[in-house]
Amino acid sequence: MAIPTFGPNAVDWETRIDMDRLRDERLDRLRASLERSDMGAVLAFDFANIRYMTSTHIGTWAIDKMIRFSLLVRGGDPIVWDFGSAAKHHQLYNPWLDHSNAHADGDPHGAHHGADARNPSGARAGISTLRGAINPLVGMADTVARKIKHELELHGLLGEPLGVDVVELPVLMALQNAGITVVDGQQVFLEARRIKTRDEIHLLTHACSMVDAAYENLYEFLRPGVRENECVGVVAKSLYDLGSEFVEGVNAISGERCAPHPHVFSDRIVRPGDPAFFDILHSYNGYRTCYYRTFAVGSASTAQRDAYTRCREYMDEAISLVRPGATTADIVSVWPTAQEFGFPDEEAAFALQYGHGVGLSIWEKPVFSRLVSLEHPEVLEEGMVFALETYWPSKDGWGAARIEEELVVTADGCEVITKFPAEELLVAGRRYFTVSGPLPAERDSQSHLNTVAGIRSIGRDDSPGL
Numbered sequence: 001m002a003i004p005t006f007g008p009n010a011v012d013w014e015t016r017i018d019m020d021r022l023r024d025e026r027l028d029r030l031r032a033s034l035e036r037s038d039m040g041a042v043l044a045f046d047f048a049n050i051r052y053m054t055s056t057h058i059g060t061w062a063i064d065k066m067i068r069f070s071l072l073v074r075g076g077d078p079i080v081w082d083f084g085s086a087a088k089h090h091q092l093y094n095p096w097l098d099h100s101n102a103h104a105d106g107d108p109h110g111a112h113h114g115a116d117a118r119n120p121s122g123a124r125a126g127i128s129t130l131r132g133a134i135n136p137l138v139g140m141a142d143t144v145a146r147k148i149k150h151e152l153e154l155h156g157l158l159g160e161p162l163g164v165d166v167v168e169l170p171v172l173m174a175l176q177n178a179g180i181t182v183v184d185g186q187q188v189f190l191e192a193r194r195i196k197t198r199d200e201i202h203l204l205t206h207a208c209s210m211v212d213a214a215y216e217n218l219y220e221f222l223r224p225g226v227r228e229n230e231c232v233g234v235v236a237k238s239l240y241d242l243g244s245e246f247v248e249g250v251n252a253i254s255g256e257r258c259a260p261h262p263h264v265f266s267d268r269i270v271r272p273g274d275p276a277f278f279d280i281l282h283s284y285n286g287y288r289t290c291y292y293r294t295f296a297v298g299s300a301s302t303a304q305r306d307a308y309t310r311c312r313e314y315m316d317e318a319i320s321l322v323r324p325g326a327t328t329a330d331i332v333s334v335w336p337t338a339q340e341f342g343f344p345d346e347e348a349a350f351a352l353q354y355g356h357g358v359g360l361s362i363w364e365k366p367v368f369s370r371l372v373s374l375e376h377p378e379v380l381e382e383g384m385v386f387a388l389e390t391y392w393p394s395k396d397g398w399g400a401a402r403i404e405e406e407l408v409v410t411a412d413g414c415e416v417i418t419k420f421p422a423e424e425l426l427v428a429g430r431r432y433f434t435v436s437g438p439l440p441a442e443r444d445s446q447s448h449l450n451t452v453a454g455i456r457s458i459g460r461d462d463s464p465g466l
Contacts, residue, residue, distance in 0.1 A: 003205045003408060003415060008243050022199040023055040023096050026192075027078065033192035034074060040160025041073040042185040043148060045128070048360035049165050049189045051286050054080045054097065056090055056123070060246040060283075066168060067127050071148060073155045081126030081147065090123035097122025129170055136170065145174035152180065163188050194357065194365040195383040200287065201408055204358060204385050205417045207284035208406055211291045214238040214280055215420040223429035224272045224298055228252040228265045235280055244282045248362070251279035254297070258400040259393040261352065272298040273443070275399035276428075281362055288362045290387045291418050292404035298429045299443045304401070307394035308425040311401035314353065314390040322380060322407055322414040328368045329377035331355060331388070335370065341393055346371040352391040358406060359385065384409040401425070
């Protein structure tokens with residue numbers, strides 16, 4: 001049975017995504033992951049981990065600033081220290097957090113004044129160092145450490161390791177100076193997020209449906225004379241119009257830029273006969289996409305068509321192996337080695353034949369790569385959601401093909417949730433007509449090589465009529 005796709009609105013006449021269940025199940029999984037570890041608590045600065053723990057969000061403008069942080073202790077409820085008035089907003093609109101003591105805070109300069117700190121507020125005002133922008137003499141890193149130490153003391157966990165996902169050096173040193181043993185906590189979060197809940201799967205599927213629509217608009221727009229950055233604008237507008245929370249990035253790569261893959265769009269003008277591939281990464285209610293498609297513009301050379309066919313074959317072989325109990329090593333074993341497509345080793349070719357979990361961030365567990373998966377395989381389980389992506393350069397040394405599909409592992413196999421057509425190479429742009437009829441969709445980009453006289457001039461004899 002296909003995973004259903006709902007409209008984005010809540011309605012009274014249909015059961016759709018249950019946000020209360022989503023929040024509860026995510027926190028339950030994080031608590032269980034913490035219990036399986038040897039840590040007393042986990043501290044998050046990463047936005048995706050904070051959202052998974054607390055179901056709070058203040059916009060994507062702050063995603064790289066590490067200004068907010070949240071804590072979960074064994075046996076306790078999440079606490080989030082947030083940016084200024086955001087904490088007040090959480091107290092008004094986030095009833096799933098414990099707001100019974102809005103002033104509880106371990107900072108001696110705070111305003112708890114004897115309140116029952118064992119019944120803490122789930123949302124408090126508090127910031128970190130603004131990535132060093134706040135003068136170190138203010139001692140903001142020490143303030144963060146005092147807040148965390150106070151909570152650990154209240155729960156009798158000061159002697160237990162504190163897991164931290166990512167951290168600024170001044171905050172790390174302040175925590176250590178406060179007598180806290182800091183360890184890597186990222187694995188606790190990633191293990192909790194590895195298997196998706198039913199509502200997470202629905203959100204990820206809906207996010208893909210929005211990219212389906214963006215590709216439809218892009219296919220209609222793509223033609224000779226447009227620029228890569230214009231294509232990015234078309235995609236971004238399509239997604240934001242459909243309710244995207246954040247267009248994280250759009251790779252727009254055309255022509256000779258396809259090989260090697262630069263992983264960034266430019267202002268290059270698209271030309272007739274160009275290969276062009278795109279990766280669309282955006283967020284719907286926090287849940288990401290990573291979704292490549294390749295087109296030929298106006299027409300495709302034989303070399304480009306062959307590259308696409310091979311790229312698709314590697315994808316299909318991999319998908320056919322996906323089921324519970326299979327491993328990441330099983331998948332990558334059907335992909336080519338780096339040397340087979342022009343790279344000296346797997347590190348140099350990393351992320352071209354690749355797979356990765358998708359959730360609140362685009363790179364989660366499991367990871368598929370010949371660099372790591374053959375020696376350290378991960379077992380696939382029902383409920384995993386991940387993307388598989390393949391790449392192949394064309395033999396003319398100029399173009400390349402890139403395909404990516406997102407999959408949900410089901411009880412007996414998998415379901416592909418990226419639906420824009422990719423079985424064969426699509427040709428975008430105007431269809432041209434000559435006096436002899438439609439211009440072929442497969443042709444060499446240099447026009448003289450598509451004429452009888454041009455073919456004779458280079459000694460080829462494979463032209464019709466010769």
